[in-house]
Each structure stands twice: as C-alpha cells, then as structure tokens.
Amino acid sequence: MTDEAPLLDVRGLVKHYPITEGFWNREAGRVRAVDGIDLSVERGEIVALVGESGCGKSTAARATLRIDEPTAGTVRFDGDDVTAYDRRQLKRFRRRAQLVFQDPDSSFDPRLSIGQSVAEPLTVHGMADRARRRRLVEGTLERVGLAASDADRYPHELSGGEKQRAALARALVTDPDLLIADEPVSALDMSVQADVLDLLTRLRDELGLGVLLVTHDLSIVRAFCDRVCVMYLGEIVESGPAEAVFDDPRHPYTRALSASVPVPDPRAPRPAADLVGDVPDAAAPPSGCRFHTRCPEVIPPADYDLEADGWRRLLRFRLRLSGQSSDVDTATATEFTDGIDGDGGDHDTPSATLRSEFDLPMRLSDDGANRILDEALESLAAGEREAASELLETEFQTVCERESPPSRSDAPDREASCHRLRDEYEAKPDEYEVH
C-alpha cells in the first residue's frame, strides 16, 4: 500500500431505485439495492466484490462508474470526485475506467464485426483515423489472445471464451486504469474461466490495472484476487485481504459462503450450513443486521437460555408468522390454519401438531421460552395469528434485529460488521458448530 490516494475510493455509495405506481409515477417505495458501501481499489490490484446474486454487487459496480447515477455517496477516482464530474469529464473518465460484462453472448452487437465493436470506444473518444483504429484493434486483439483477423468476424462466429477475450480487448483498447469486471467468467466453462482470468491477471501485471472483480464465485476470488469485499443485501459485511478473509472469516455470512465453495475432494464432507432461503427483498430489508433472518449464528435473547438450533428454528417460525421471513412465500394464513385442521396424527395437542408442522423443536431448552411458545401456538390455533405473532415478537428479541452492527476492524485492512464481534456477544464455538 502506498500513501498516495487509491485509484478508486468509494465512500458511502448508495443506490436506491424508486418503485412507482400509476400514471403519474408516484413513488410507492424504494429498492435499496446498494445502501452505503465503502471500497477501494489500488493500482495493480484485483479486488473482488462477492455476494449472492441479487445482493446489489452489480448495481454497486454500475453506480461506481456512474452508468447508473448513484443516489448518494462519493466515488473518488485518482483523487477526483467522480460524482461531481460534468459531461466532458465523465466522458474522459469512461475512457479510463472500463466495464466488462457477464454474458459474452449479448455483450456484442450482432450486426457489428468484432473489430467494429472493439473499436467503438476509440470512435466514441474521438479517434477519427480509421486505419489507426484498425491497427490498435488488431494489436489489442492479439494481446488478448485472439487473431488480428478476428476483427472481421461476427459475434456469432466466436465461442464464448473468444467473445470474453474480445470483450476484454474492447475494455482495454482505450488504455484504462481501472477495469470493473462484472462476473466476467461465470458464463464460461471452467477451463476457459481460468484462461480468461489468467489473462486478466497478466494484463493487470503488465499494465498496472486496478481491477474490481464482481463475482459470486468464491473459488476464483481466492485464486486471483488480492482483496475481497463481501456484500450482503446492499451492504458490505466484511472486507480484507483475500487469503485472510477466507482463512479466517469473521462474518457468519462469509463463513456460510466459503463453506459453500465446492471442495476439489469429493470425499470431503459437505458442510450443512448452507444458506437457507433467498436474499430478502431489497425494497424492505430486514431491520438491524440485514443477515439476521438467515444467519446461522443469530444471537439469542439474553433473557432465555436457548440452545442454538432451537433458537434458530424458533426465530424462523417467528419471522414466518409475521411475514418477514425470506421464505415467506408459502406462509399464508391458510397454511397456518391448514396446519391445525390437518390430521395431527399422533400429536394430541394443537401445540404439538403445529410444532411438527413448522419444524419447531418439541421442547425448547428454556422452560420459560417453551411456555411462551406454547401460549403463542395456542392463540395461533385459535386463529389469532396477530396475537401469536405479537407475543413472540415481544418475548424473543435479538440484538441482531434491533441494532445495525457496527463495523469492526481488528487488523489493518480487515473489517467486518457483526454483533458477534462485539465482546459481549462473542459466540461460544458450539453455538455455530452445526450438525
């Protein structure tokens, strides 16, 4: 790390999309796709932005380049504030910061030859000399591993890998300092992926490019990236050097993600802590820590002594009941009543029936908690869903839901935001050692 300003420095970047209704486009809500993220990219560095699909990482990439205007926040490029650029400055910025897209099949205009497409940025930036453009394009194509003659070919005549190389060529041809690659290889075969990423690394070395690699694939992050930012639902939950983050993840989400990375050894036991459900709707993100609805390590209420697994199931039920859960789709009123009407089999109380129906433990480790759950289940059985929901909500509260976790940095370059990192909530190892 040097003392000079980083190549790209993003602070508090926010991108909200309004949801509009009716003819007059009244704003009915906002999708908080990116909700205040910080990240930076140095020259000659590959930084990964990882997260599940739908977490806002592509939006973050596009907002960074002002392809979509960010709602708030600053983006500094080479020390200049990009968000304050006027048209002319922005255009010059476009030349120096390029974007590579995910889908090689649709990233080329089918009616233009590869050469024309690659030359387009040159034309856009005012290079009027046709022959010169041609020379540059051919040179660039060769440097990304294509033949100069490929300039005359059409996208449909190229394979996916070739197209992605051509896409790189298009991004490189204006000699940018920053490259943002949005899932550049996820549509390619494994073997081709490596080639393309190798090429990217090589070019980074050679040209001193700063690269922001947006991906959901942790395996490539580890192999090719210097630093990593983990994103969840519009926020960055952890960041740090790639090696460090994966060797010692601080955030439960990162842990869950890295656990899902396929291990080359097929005999290795597959971790069971797969993330449950989908990413919640960004239009109504969960309160407090946004991950709490899916977190395997969600902090139990202090008043009860709940065993980790039982608590997670209880919380999931509670969220379903109040319609907040991410797998809420099926949690309709009818389902709840169906659970009661349904033939309970060997369970003789409504509570027991419901417990088996909703994957609740037959008995919670804390008696007080158990009683409250019974009470709630009974009112649910009586059809008073609201009351049941309210009861559970007041009784079983967790800090993860109440408070947004502060960002903690315990090593230089490493940051994570999780309540578990606060001393008072530090987890006992058995709490998240799931079966």
Place this chain on the structure above:
Amino acid sequence: MNGDDGNDSMRDQVSGTSTDQASDSTTDQASDSTMDRVRDNVDRNGPERFEDVDWDAIDAEGRRLTKTRLAAFVACGLYVLTLAYDVLVAGDDATFEISVGLPWSTTESAYVWDVTAVDWLFVASLLVVGFALVPVARNRRLRAYYWRRFRRHRPAVISAWYLLCIFLLGTVGTLFIEPPSLDVAAAYQPPVFLSVEASIPTECVGPVVDGRCRGTWEYPLGTTGEGKGLAALAVFGMRVSMQVGLIATLISVAIATLVGTTAAYAGGWIDEALMRYVDIQQTFPTFFLFLFLAYLYGGSLFVLIVIFGVTGWGGIARIVRSEAIQRRQEQYIAAARASGASTLSVVRRHVVPNVSNSIVTAATLNVPFLVLSEAALSFIGLGDVTLPSWGQTIATGRGDLGTAWWISTVPGLFLFATILAFNFLGDALRDALDPRQEV
C-alpha cells in the same frame, strides 16, 4: 511487416471457414498456444499499442469528420443549396428547370426536368436511403451473408430484379421519355399484335383487317380513351408509385423510428403519452382519415404523400418501440454506454441497426399498401386526376373494361406485379434479416 503477412493469410483462412460452423471450429482448446501468442505480442515491440496512444492529443484535436459523414454533409449541403435556389431564385417561375448535362450525348446536351415538390422529397428520400445503406454496402461479408440468406427465396430474387427495373424506369427512364400526351383522335387503340372491333377506336391508327383494328408499334400497349399511350403511362405510373410508396414510407419510418426509440428510451410519461397518441392515431380509421384530408386539402400527389407519411407510422412505431425495449436490455448497449457513448449515438449505432430488420420488413410491406391506397383513392375520385398514376389510369379506364379491356388491365397488371413483388420481397427480407431464423 511480417505480422501483417501472417494476418493476411490467416484472414483468408478464417473467412474461408468461418461461415457456418465457425463457432464450432474455433474452440478454446487451443488456449495454450493462444496464450503463447499473447506473450509474444505483448513482448514484441509492435507498431502502435493502445497504451501508446496519446489521448490528450486526440482530445485536443476535437471532433473530425469521417468520410461518410463528410459525404453526407456535402450531399445535404448541395441539396439545400439547390432547394434554396429553386425556392428563392427560381421561386417566381412556375416551372423551374434544371439542365442535366449528358456526357455521352453530344447533340442535345440539355434535358429539362421540371422539379416539383414531390421530386424534391423523392431526391431527399433517395439520399437518406443511400446513406442508410452505406454500412451494409461497405461491409462485404455482412452483405454476402444477407445475400446468401435472401437468395434462397427465388421469387423474391426475381421480385427484387423486377422492382429494380421499375425503379430505374420510373426514376431515370421518365427523364428521357416523353410524358403521355393527349390525342383524342388516337383513342382506344389496342395493344400491338391484338385487334379490336374497328368501331371502338376513334380512328384506327393501324391497319383495319376484317373490320378489326389492329394495334401498332406506335402504341405498343394501346391507348386510353384520351389517346394517351399506355406504355408511356405505365412508365410514368412507375414513378408515381415509387414516389408514393418510397417517400411516404420513408417519412413514416423516420417518424416511427424517432417515436419508437424515444418512447423506449425515455420511458415514463413520455412513453405513455407517445404510445397513447399512437393508439388514437391507429384507432382513427386510416382510410377514413385519407378520405377526409384528401377532401380538405385536395388530392395532389404531394398532399397524398404527406398524409400517408405523417399518419401511417403508428404500427411501425409500436414495433420499433417493443424491439428497442428488448434491445435495451442487451449488454452491448450497456457496454457502449460504459465506454462513454452518448444516448443518441447508442441509439444510432446499436438500437436502430438492430431493430432495422423489423423496420425494413415493415417498410417493405408498407409500400404496397400505400401504392394500393393511392389507386383506391383514385378510384373514389379523390386523387389528382391529372396525375399519370396507375391508379388513375385504372380508375378512368374501368368503364371501358367491357370493350377496351386493356386500358385498365395494363396498368392493373403492373400494379399487381409490383405489389406482388413487394410482398414477396418483404417476406423474404423478414426471413433473411430475422436473427431468430438461423437455419
């Protein structure tokens, strides 16, 4: 430079094989060797590498004209100048004449061309079409690709040749052919090789054999009830048909493209407003509107063309809009924008060319509709009766079908063939240009 030689030979080889199975033939299995080549190229001190480009110099240089653009500017400039001359200098003259020098003709070097408002529009249309075709014309491989696909439709190929003939005869031919003139004494002459009862023509120009008047080469296709030669009328009708069809369609296409892409790109209330307007325009029965406006403003060719052009774009605009919205999602649009291209240039370079297959098809099918509409209006008696259009000739000769059948039938056949040809052409273009129909 040795690299260039290698590239040339490779280009031949690639273009030889890269037709249908290109995507299969070039796979990534050769990645090792390509990586080596990368290293070579990177190490090699090539001619100019992208990192050597002095962008500040290019920025400082400002915008320069490309050759095509320069040509377009020159053409437009010339057009505007001549138009200005016509309006300002020769404006008082009812007939404005241009002398067209003919290099190959030594005796009589000046031809008179009476340039009407419609002619001006026509020239403008041809210019626009010409420049729209530049990208295709310049691109040999793309051209060949489309031609290969188009060629499979045999009748369409014949249609295209036929239409080309009609077009040339109608535009260039009419400059050298005398306009059909009135000669009531020579009315109702039958076409050559045919004969008709001698009582039908006013006076038989050809020989009368067995009480039947024979057609002559003087009027190869016969004459009308006014004694106008049908051959000349047919040729002049070509011009009118081409003018109505092409100009009006071009106006429609231009407006439709503008409105369609604007609606697709602007979205929101602009989209809503434009499309609702199209709704209204589409619901207003077109033919009815023509009737109306023709009544109001008279049925002159110019008015007719403008009415057709300005009211007939709704359907095409809808197609353009829906296609443009689809294209908007494509990543090459995002890529172009990310590389700094303005919305206008993205629309011009990527959106419009990529919806052009729909536009071209719709336009090709719009032409026959317009040509027929012109004929229909003539039939109802709303056209310009002095116009030598096929529709007018058919309409005025319809009462003679029982005796002098050729008057309506000759232009009728031309009309029929032309519309048929446009229909075949439109369908073939749809097949050829539609990327979904890869075979």
Place this chain on the structure above:
Amino acid sequence: MPSGTSLDDCRPTLRGRSRRSFLSLLGLGGAAALAGCSAPESDGTVAEPVEYVEGTATGTRTLNFLSVDDNPAVNRVQLALDGAYAVTPEQEIFPLWADISTDEGRVYTVELRDNLEWGAEYGQMTAEDWIYTITEVFQADPNWAGFPNTGDWRQNGEPIPVEKTGRRSFEIQLQSVDPAFPLRPVMWGAFCMPKALIEQYRPGGDQAGLQQDEEVQTLTYAGNLGPYRFERWERESEFVAVRNDEYYLREVDGVPDEWRDAPYFDSYTYQVVPEGSSRLSALRSGELTATDVPETRVEQLEGVDGIDVKVFPQAFMTSLIYNQRSNGSFYEALREPAVRRALAHAVDKEHIVDDVLRGYGNVAHTFQPTFSQWYADDEVTEYGVGDTYGHERARELLESALDPTPYRYDGDRVVDEDDEQVTLDLVFVQGSQAVQTTAQLVAQEYDAVGLDVEITGKEYGTLVEQHVFNSWQGDGDPPWNAGPYNGGPRDGSVSQDPWDLILGVTFNTYPRTPSATRGFTIERGGINFYGYVPETDFGSLFETATGTVDETERGETLAEIFGALSAEQPFNFLNMGVKIVGYDSAVRGPEEVFGYTWNRNTWRLDSA
C-alpha cells in the same frame, strides 16, 4: 317449385331479362313472386309485374320537397305528386293538378281540379292548402322550413301577393308584367302540402319536426295526386313506388288517352348503384331498365341487343371562363374583348364535341342553345369552328389585340413585362372525364399559340370556395356588393386563390325564360364571379325583354343580347351538353327533345 324448364315460362315480360324476379324464385320466401307464375294462365298472358328500374349514382336525401328541391328528391316525389302543371316541349302548359291563366301577363289565376284528394284523411286539395304553403313556407320570413328558393316567390325583396279567389282557385299578383311567368320554375312543377300537416310545425318553426314527420317521409298525404304510391325507401339502395289505382287523371275529361290509363308500370324503382361501370353492366344484364350513360361509354352500348341509347338536348353550357378580376395572371389581356375573341380562335370546338364528347354535344356560340326559340342565327358570331379556328389566325389576332396590354409576343411565346412566358392556371372540376380531357385539350391548343397552361383539378366545393367566391379586398366598403359570387368591382373583389381559366362549372342557359341569364351578363350580376364588364348595356336590354308581352319585340331584343354576347365572348362558349340515357329497348315513350321527362307517366314497355 317449378322445374328448370318452367322457369323459362315464368320469365318476366321484360323480355325475360329481369334477373330480379328470377332471383326471387330462388329465394326461400320467393313463393309470393312465384304465385302468378307457377300456373301460367290458359290464355297465355303472364301476370308478371311490369317493373321500371332506373339506376342512379346517388339516392335522395329526403322526400321533403319544402327543404330540398334537387333532382333526386323531385324525381321521387314526382312519382307520387304530379305537381301543378307540366310544360310540353312545345312550351305549352299541360295542366295536371291545375291550370294557369292570365289576361295581361301580370295577374295569374290558378284553377285546381275538383277531384284532388289528399291521403291520410286530409281531405280535398283546395286553394287554402296552396295559399298556406306559399305564404307560410315559400315566403316565410324567417325561412323556418329551409326552403331553398325563397327568391322565386319574391320580387324586389317583397313577397309576391297570392290571393284566394275561390275554393279551388287563387291569384298570383306580380308587380310587373312577365309573360314568361308560367314557364319559370315557380308554379311550374310546384308541389303543395296539406295545410293541416304544415300547421303542426309552423307555429314553432319546427323545421326538424317537419323533416322527421312520418307522413312527409313516406308521402302518405299524397292520396290520388300522383300515378304511383310510395312503397318503400331503403336509403342509398332503392326507392320503390307502385302503381296508384286511384290516380285522379283517370276520371278527368279532356285528357289524352295515354294519360288516363297511366302509368303503365306496376312499379317504378330508383336503384342506387354508385359505381358507373356497374350501372352499365346492370343495364346490359337487364337488371336496370334505364340509366344515364357518360358520353365516352356510349359506343360500348350501341349495338348491344336490347339496349337503346337516347340522346336528349340539354340547356347546360360548358364554357371556358376567363378570370377578368385582378388576381389573374393575364387579366389585363382577358379584359379586352379582342383578346377573348382571338383566344376563341385557338380552340377547336368541333374537335371537342366530336372527339372528347364523342359527338354527344352541340357546339355553342352564345348563351343560348340553338334549339331555343330565342336563338337567332344571323345575330350570332361564330368562333372556333371552320375558318374561325386556326392557330395561325389566333396568333395574328392575339398579337395585335395584346397591344394595349402589358403582354406581347416574344417569338412563339406570349411574355409579360419581365420577358417571362405567361403561364395560365386552368382549374377544372373533377369528376367528369370529358371535362378533364377538354382541359388537357385546351392546354394543348393554348400552347400552340404561345400560352403555357397549367391544369389543376379540384372538387367542386373546393373550387367554388377557393376560386369562385370573391370578396372585397380593397380599402373601405365596396361600392356595391352582389353576393358571394360578386363581391364588388373587379379591381377590388377577388377570390381567395388566383386563377385564369375555369372549366367544368356549367351554366344553365334557360331557353324557356332566357332573361334569367341576366345575372351572368351584367357587371353587377349575382353570378358574375369572373369579373365581366360588358360593353353592351345588357341591363336595359333585359328590362325591355322581360317587360313586354309583345313576342316579336322580346324575340328581337333577346336576339340582340345573345348576338352581342357571342361577339363579346365573356367566356369561351364551348358546347351545350346532352343527356344520354340507355334504355331497355322495350321502353316506348321518351322523345329526344328538350324537357323530355314531362310525359314520363305515359311511357310503357313495348311488350306489355
């Protein structure tokens, strides 16, 4: 159901060609039409209805003659209502409902027959009905019923007094002597409505109510007043009237025999066929009994079996009208009679009649057809025929005639002060092929004398609005104003758009009441849209002609007028039109004379 062979026996008397009844045989409910047919009577006569079907291009808009008196309406109403009296081709009064008489030519007495009965219980037609219709409708102020010809019943703005002189007689008291009054389309052919019927709407001026009245729309009040009874009226399709068995003329003495048994058709139908070629086809196939034929189509019908083409002289004149108002591009010249005469030499009238009209028309030289009793051969100067036609001669005459004007000859071309060739705008009325061809022919002829002509076709209404209407453009109020067609002196009142020549606006020449042409010929005439200022004092000549009962004096004065007109050439008189009708050749009755429809009720089918 009859077999195929018996169908032949059933063929209608209309020479077996009427497919209408043949069709009804095939209809599921065609049994009624079949009744008299499936069992032919033993004596061999077939009781097939005799139908007269006339093909027309447009239907009528109404049957309310109080508001509309155009041809389609009058033709249909006339089937059920005879009208006051008819005028024979010999210009004699033929009394129908009434006779008209006068002593000295100022007061006219109308005497109604005694057996005229309204239908729908309105009782007998009396003078009361007439007086009421005349004073409360024709002369009403305001014109509540929308009567189109209010001028007919007024003189100098004052209503013409009418007075009841008996139960069935009344007097019309003109301000001055007018020997031609019975021939004017005032009482001639006039219809009447029952007083009780009009009274329902008169007080409130309820024009809409009158228009929508069921009895007016179905002519139920017609009673025995016409040869036919209203049967049905399918708008824009057909109007059918059937024989009226109570027709009043049957019981009247002193009427020619053929009128007493009239009519000879069981039904009279107006069939609307908008497409001209379909009308001719239907005539050929026998589905129509009669229809108009354009000049250019006569040949194809001549020689067709079963069709007779008849040509009737008409008084409508086609002329080439010169714009002498100041918005023409050649008006200074066209104001010179010598120029107009020279131009008349340039157009071959015979060529137009022979080749454009295919011989169906007559060359015109003045504002009167040659068949008119007021046409005097020796007074009329002829141009554009024989020796008086020729481009050389026209050019010579034009060259000298142009002397006092800003125009002159430059070589072959007529040029203006700027040495630019003169281009004349010829505007013609679209719709008739003959007019269009004539326009092109005129352009060719003018071209031969060095005048460039540009021709434009326009719809009649558009042409009138843009070129015929003129209004005062000068400063202040116009010195005088003679209506929308003549907004004032020709230097100040001009039309909206400039023009030089108009073709296709035809003028009625009124051969029976020729003084009606006054409005065309004097400077302040109501129709003088072309800005003609005569050299002859036509105004006082017309006064003399109308004011005298002396036939000789009238004749001489009118001859002088028409002679002077032919010499002055206010416009180039081209030709008198004719009406050409194609008939089923079985039709007997129509004579090829002017006013031939007067005895339509006595026409018959030969075989009937």
Place this chain on the structure above:
Amino acid sequence: MGLKWYTARRVAWAGVVAGVILTVTFVLLELAPDSQLASVQFQAAARGGSADAAAEAYARRRGLDGPLWERYVDYLANLATGDWGWSDTRSQPVGEAILTALPYSLMYTVPAVIASTALGISIGLYSAFNQYTKTDYAATFVAFFGISVPNFWFGILLLLVFAVHLGWVPVLFDAELARTHTFSLANARQLALPVFVLGTSAVAGTMRYTRAEALEYVRATFVKAARAKGVSERRILTRHVLRPTLVPLSTILVGDLLGVVLSASYLVEVVFGIPGLGRLSLEAIRRQDTALVLGTTLVPVFVAVVGNLLQDLAYAVLDPRIDYGDR
C-alpha cells in the same frame, strides 16, 4: 391487477380515444369546403335569387346554424343520452342508419373473414412446412394474389365475366332480398363475388402471420423431439405447430384483419352496390353529414376496442402455458 379493473381501464381509455377522434372529426368537418352549400348557393344566384339567403336556409336545414362550440356541446350532450343525432342526408336517425347498414356489411364480411382465415392458416402452415420449395412459392402466390390485385378493378372484372357474360350472378345487389331472405340461395349468389373479392384480399395477412409464427415452431426443439419420437406429421402439425401459432394469430385476426376488412369494404361496397357501413361512411363524408360521419367514425373505434379486449381474452384462453405438451 384484476381482469375487471383492466377491462374497466381499457374501456375508459377507449372513451377518451373516441372523444379525441370525435373532436378531431368535428373540427375537420367544419374546415372542409362544402360542395352542397356551394351548389345550393350557385343555383340560387343563377336563378337570380340571393345566394346568402340560400346559404342561410341550407345551414338551418343542416343544423349548422350555431357557433361551432355550441353545436359540439349539443352533440356530445345528445350522444350521452344515446341520441346519435339525425342524418340529414338520409332523413333518418344516425343510429337507425348504422343499424340498417350493419347487417349488409356483416353479410359479406363474416363469410369473407372466415374463409380467408381458414385459407390463410392452411396456406401459411403449408408454406412453413415447405419453405423454399416450388410449392411454397405457388401457395404464397395464391395467398398474395388477392392483396396484390386492386380490389375495385378485380370486382368490376368479375362482374363483367360472371354477371354480364355468364349470367351466373346478378350485377346488382338486391338489398330487399338480402334483408328479407338473408339465408337463401339467391342471397348467397349475390354475395358470392363480394365475399370472394374481400376474402382473397384478406388471405395474405393471415397467411403471412401464420407462416412466420409457424416457422418458429417448425424449427423449435420440441417439434424436432416430437418428430424423433415418431409422432405423426399430422399430429405435429395440429398439436405442436398450429396450436401455439394460433395464439399470436388470434391477435392479428381481430386487429389487422378488421382493419383490412373495414378499409376494403369501402371499395367492395361501392363496386357491388351494397348499402353497408363502408358506403354509409363514404357517403357521409362526401356529403359532409356531420352527425352521420361522427356516428360512423365511432363504429371502427368500437370495433377496435372490442377487438382488443377479445384479443386479450383469446390470449388467456389459448395461453400455451396451459397445455401443449404431447399427451
């Protein structure tokens, strides 16, 4: 968004469209020069009367004697109460005029649409299955014949041949017969030519869409799979190609076809003398009968609205996702 709400919105929008079109028409009519008025005035002046008085009487009779705005509001107010006005050129209420004309139009358009649809779909499918063969071109030619030949010329020619020379059908359309014996052989005979002319001109549209849609399915993988499984060609045609093709086709049937039929009917009705809607509106425009023009303008607007709704319903009914598997 429920279907009801959707329908309501569509109908409301149609109301707006109708309003705009009526207003535009009203103004256009006002601007157009009036031939009748010109001729009435001319006649009056020629007879020595007052042209102005004639114009006044004319305006009064036609109900044109108020300010434009007043007449417009009156018209709309009457329309709101279901009164479409009085057609002055037919001496008939406008509603009655339309109801009289409508059956005549339906008499030939309905058979023509049915026939052309059936023929168009058949030719389209045939052509799609035999793309780029001689028979494909022949079939296409047949389909394009009708659209390429000028309707009116074709009509007149057919009349000459079949009515005048051969005498198989009558030249004139007998409205009385059509009204009283609609379903008779005689009526069928007099309608044969109009149906033929109109039908042939509408075939091309259907055929073109069918062909384009079918071509997509002909090459679709599920068709190839079905063929590989040995499904008979006939079954492939009906189940795998025709059925999905019908979905988008239903949209053009109501839209484009109605457009073709509406505009073609002007000419067909003029040539064959059928007193239907086309001639009604043509005559209305010609004679500048304001109320009738407005009334007849509302008809296609209504047709378009209903057509669009039907089209949506057709989509719902024929939705391919419901079922087109090979059962």
